[in-house]
Amino acid sequence: MTPLALRIALIHLRARGRQTLVSLLGVATGVGFSIAMAALMQGSQLDFINKIIDATPHIMIKDEFRNPAEQPAARRYADGAVALDGAKPTEELRGIKGAGRTVTQLEAMPGLVVAPILRGQVVIRYFGKDEAAAIVGIDPERHRRVSQLAGDIRDGRLDDLHTAANGLIMGDGLARKLGAGMGDTVTVSSPAGVVFKMKIVALFHTGVISLDEGEVYALLKKVQVLQDRQNVVNRIYVKTDDVYGAFDQARAIEARFGYRAESWDEANQDILEALKIRNVIMYTVVAAILLVAGMGIFNVVSTITFEKLRDIAILKSMGFREADIRAIFVLQGLIAGTAGSMLGWALGFGLCQIMSSIEFKVRFATDLTQLPLYYSPWHYAIATVFAMTAAGLAAYIPARRAARVDPVDIIRGAA
Amino acid sequence: MTNEDRQPLVVARNVTRVLPAAVPVTLVHDIDLDIFGGEVMAITGPSGSGKSSLLYLLGLLDRPTEGRIEIDGADTAAMNSDALARLRLERLGFVFQFHFLLPEFSALENVMIPMRRLGRLDEASMTARATDLLGALDLGDLVRKRPDQLSGGQAQRVAIARALANDPAVLLTDEPTGNLDSKNSAAVFDIFEKLAREDGRAVVTVTHDLDLAGRADRRVELVDGTVVSDRHQH
Ligand SMILES: Nc1ncnc2c1ncn2[C@@H]1O[C@H](COP(=O)(O)OP(=O)(O)OP(=O)(O)O)[C@@H](O)[C@H]1O
Ligand SMILES: [Mg+2]
Numbered sequence: 001m002t003p004l005a006l007r008i009a010l011i012h013l014r015a016r017g018r019q020t021l022v023s024l025l026g027v028a029t030g031v032g033f034s035i036a037m038a039a040l041m042q043g044s045q046l047d048f049i050n051k052i053i054d055a056t057p058h059i060m061i062k063d064e065f066r067n068p069a070e071q072p073a074a075r076r077y078a079d080g081a082v083a084l085d086g087a088k089p090t091e092e093l094r095g096i097k098g099a100g101r102t103v104t105q106l107e108a109m110p111g112l113v114v115a116p117i118l119r120g121q122v123v124i125r126y127f128g129k130d131e132a133a134a135i136v137g138i139d140p141e142r143h144r145r146v147s148q149l150a151g152d153i154r155d156g157r158l159d160d161l162h163t164a165a166n167g168l169i170m171g172d173g174l175a176r177k178l179g180a181g182m183g184d185t186v187t188v189s190s191p192a193g194v195v196f197k198m199k200i201v202a203l204f205h206t207g208v209i210s211l212d213e214g215e216v217y218a219l220l221k222k223v224q225v226l227q228d229r230q231n232v233v234n235r236i237y238v239k240t241d242d243v244y245g246a247f248d249q250a251r252a253i254e255a256r257f258g259y260r261a262e263s264w265d266e267a268n269q270d271i272l273e274a275l276k277i278r279n280v281i282m283y284t285v286v287a288a289i290l291l292v293a294g295m296g297i298f299n300v301v302s303t304i305t306f307e308k309l310r311d312i313a314i315l316k317s318m319g320f321r322e323a324d325i326r327a328i329f330v331l332q333g334l335i336a337g338t339a340g341s342m343l344g345w346a347l348g349f350g351l352c353q354i355m356s357s358i359e360f361k362v363r364f365a366t367d368l369t370q371l372p373l374y375y376s377p378w379h380y381a382i383a384t385v386f387a388m389t390a391a392g393l394a395a396y397i398p399a400r401r402a403a404r405v406d407p408v409d410i411i412r413g414a415a
Numbered sequence: 416m417t418n419e420d421r422q423p424l425v426v427a428r429n430v431t432r433v434l435p436a437a438v439p440v441t442l443v444h445d446i447d448l449d450i451f452g453g454e455v456m457a458i459t460g461p462s463g464s465g466k467s468s469l470l471y472l473l474g475l476l477d478r479p480t481e482g483r484i485e486i487d488g489a490d491t492a493a494m495n496s497d498a499l500a501r502l503r504l505e506r507l508g509f510v511f512q513f514h515f516l517l518p519e520f521s522a523l524e525n526v527m528i529p530m531r532r533l534g535r536l537d538e539a540s541m542t543a544r545a546t547d548l549l550g551a552l553d554l555g556d557l558v559r560k561r562p563d564q565l566s567g568g569q570a571q572r573v574a575i576a577r578a579l580a581n582d583p584a585v586l587l588t589d590e591p592t593g594n595l596d597s598k599n600s601a602a603v604f605d606i607f608e609k610l611a612r613e614d615g616r617a618v619v620t621v622t623h624d625l626d627l628a629g630r631a632d633r634r635v636e637l638v639d640g641t642v643v644s645d646r647h648q649h
Contacts, residue, residue, distance in 0.1 A: 318504065319533075321497045408471050
């Protein structure tokens with residue numbers, strides 16, 4: 001039975017060759033662009049996530065608490081109607097208490113690499129020029145393993161921090177603004193009133209302006225003295241082997257040590273949400289293309305059913321059931337969907353090839369970049385499922401109408 | 416053997432068909448017929464008397480609004496459209512004034528379509544049977560021709576072969592010779608007589624041609640949707 005329905009379906013489509021081709025190209029366009037866009041979208045998304053994962057700590061422990069400390073009065077009268085007015089938290093020099101022990105305990109956990117940090121503000125002066133900057137006190141051996149700083153250094157090395165008495169690694173943008181260069185000595189003063197003379201031992205370049213013009217690095221011990229906060233750290237950076245388990249690990253760390261521990265995905269939540277929305281938009285566009293393709297198929301199959309009313313009538317009088325007639329025309333939709341999808345695979349693959357061969361320059365970057373593309377058979381499968389569903393539905397509507405044709409009406413009319 | 420001893424292949428009992436409308440149209444009214452194998456039955460009557468309407472009812476293409484149609488003794492009133500389609504496929508064959516051959520298929524393939532739907536024979540047996548049917552109707556040389564390459568009489572004979580594809584017990588034809596000249600008409604009627612007398616089929620044929628109607632074994636005359644005479648001839 002099916003081979004006959006298939007043959008009739010094919011014959012009808014061939015008789016409407018041009019219209020069939022147009023509908024088929026509609027499907028191919030939908031499928032092709034959907035594949036190419038999926039590769040680009042997922043590619044850029046993964047590229048972005050990988051950059052975040054490489055460039056930032058997977059988990060950052062801060063000297064903060066997720067909920068503000070309870071006021072003693074509120075604790076005392078837990079169910080009472082107590083209103084506290086003008087309660088101010090006591091000014092305290094913040095920091096992670098017992099940071100040394102915390103670092104040791106974290107390092108004992110499998111899969112974690114840990115680096116303590118003291119971050120604070122300073123003003124840097126060089127021959128009458130003042131620039132505010134963030135100074136990050138690091139332990140180079142540990143820091144090397146949680147950050148890309150070592151890789152971003154253009155002149156000098158991370159270890160050069162040890163060579164000079166007061167070594168400083170400076171962003172190249174900041175150095176340019178100060179007019180300072182390698183080996184120059186700048187004056188660094190902290191809010192605590194301590195002033196150091198520090199020597200630029202290395203310059204780094206990340207490509208991110210806010211970092212290149214706003215950050216300097218020095219040894220943790222020096223920064224603690226500079227900020228007058230001996231033995232204090234206010235950040236702990238953690239890298240984990242299980243990047244996608246970072247959220248749960250952060251939760252566990254926070255529960256254990258009390259300090260706010262933020263995973264990379266929590267810290268970049270808004271961006272990740274935006275990526276999701278972007279995916280929704282993409283699939284909406286693809287659905288719209290396929291809707292148009294579906295309309296093309298609806299058109300062909302509709303036209304054919306009207307042209308072939310006599311054939312439908314005689315087939316029904318011969319003993320074809322409604323389902324048999326429906327099958328013929330739904331098959332036409334599926335044939336157009338299948339052929340269109342296969343053309344679409346070629347188109348999608350071709351578009352990806354073209355996109356991957358494009359090289360271009362991003363502003364503020366010196367290197368040529370390529371579009372980040374991600375290839376997955378799923379992109380082909382999903383686009384095809386969408387296309388086949390659209391094609392099947394588009395054909396089903398006229399097919400159902402054709403199957404319900406009353407042969408008596410047609411046979412009377414043709415006599 | 417008389418008709419009383421045999422089971423009729425098709426029975427119409429008090430069959431009335433009214434088209435629902437603001438002013439309902441009665442196509443046929445209170446028809447009683449028992450149709451037996453082995454005879455050619457002609458239905459005649461003036462234009463608009465309900466001949467085609469009756470044929471569609473007997474052929475299960477339409478349903479009566481009153482009364483019932485039986486095929487092989489089974490009431491068809493309660494059957495769903497799939498069951499009716501099955502009966503048409505296995506027991507009934509139609510030939511209309513227009514041949515209704517599928518234009519893209521050869522004569523042979525047109526004849527094979529009902530066989531394929533029934534699916535009882537393999538490809539070789541279907542081809543052999545269709546070739547035989549066409550050969551018996553003197554179309555042996557034309558099996559590969561498309562409908563548009565056939566004359567009116569040839570196309571109509573292909574349509575007859577197609578109607579016989581699944582060896583139906585009843586052949587229902589509506590002015591099958593309406594588009595044919597008298598020579599071709601007579602040839603078609605010869606075929607009908609052979610199908611009835613040699614194969615024992617029931618052949619019901621609506622015709623305007625009174626000469627042909629005169630050749631039938633039985634003649635039913637309709638006027639205004641009712642049977643006004645029902646006579647055996649010869
Ligand atoms: N769909 C319809 N709506 C209204 N009237 C109809 C319809 N179909 C048939 N009729 C009427 O029913 C009557 C019977 O029609 P039918 O086709 O059965 O006649 P007939 O005997 O076959 O005529 P003819 O010899 O011209 O083929 C006619 O008067 C016709 O006009
Ligand atoms: Mg008629």
